[in-house]
Amino acid sequence: MNDQAKKLRELVDTNKKNQKVIAVSSGKGGVGKTSITSNMAVALSNINKKVILLDGDLGLANVDIVLGVKTNYSIIDVINKSKRLEEIIVDYNQNLKIIPAGSGIEDISNVSENDLIDLMDKLNELASQTDVLLIDTGAGISKKVMTLLKNAIDIVIVATPEPTSIADAYATIKILTLNYKRKDIKMFINMAKDKQEAQNVFNNMNNICEKFLNTKLEMASYSVFDKTLPNSIKSQKPIIQYYPDSSFSISIKRLINYFFSQNIKLIDNPIKMFFNNLFGRM
């Protein structure tokens, strides 16, 4: 416990130097965590932020697939102590480093909390040389996910308008608030029909959290269902680069504006915006 408190303090100290640690999580899988973190990481690297993207989804890793990078080793090799952290890091570009997770590891229950704390220690060291540490966590409220979340300065919970996704997101927020005393939880409402639906889902969630958990949420960003995203994932190219004006890319820019007060213009071409609107993609 003492050890954890120490790590947390170190991360807070890190944050004082204007560095951010952002974890993106959810109650349910398949809601867009990897799409959001991968594209946010690329977009931040493009505006000259030094970024580390940690694929913390030990069960079902896919940052490497979304970004089309080859990985030989993973964070599991670091936990097993067969590789050093520096040896498994993949350079995506000059500013973005990726720490791959082990794919297809079904049983991670034998990764001890101490090993994870040890890993956070190594990450702290690395994070001190960068501007942003982005963590793509696994879904759900397992102890492993909590260890990653506890150390994050900012937590973004992703949910879609589906009732199961909302219920699971609420369960995660409840645990974070009651057991881990987290405040200021942010939300990303994904795959909504339109802006209004995203706003409604957020308002409902916020009302319930205020009433039953005495905590307020903030909507960091939202996205509608964007047909260009699955295509860009199939071709392993980040949508933010290849369709920068797609509604999903705009939602990522909105997320960056929220955290970094960057004022990135959300759309640069009003004609494209008109067509996006016409096809219901805004």
Ligand SMILES: Nc1ncnc2c1ncn2[C@@H]1O[C@H](COP(=O)(O)OP(=O)(O)O)[C@@H](O)[C@H]1O
């Ligand atoms: N806004 C969106 N519009 C359309 N498809 C989306 C959107 N967000 C995510 N997806 C799709 O949903 C699937 C799951 O997304 P992913 O980012 O892997 O979720 P997670 O990491 O939470 O499991 C992917 O096929 C992705 O293309």
Ligand SMILES: [Mg+2]
């Ligand atoms: Mg994922």
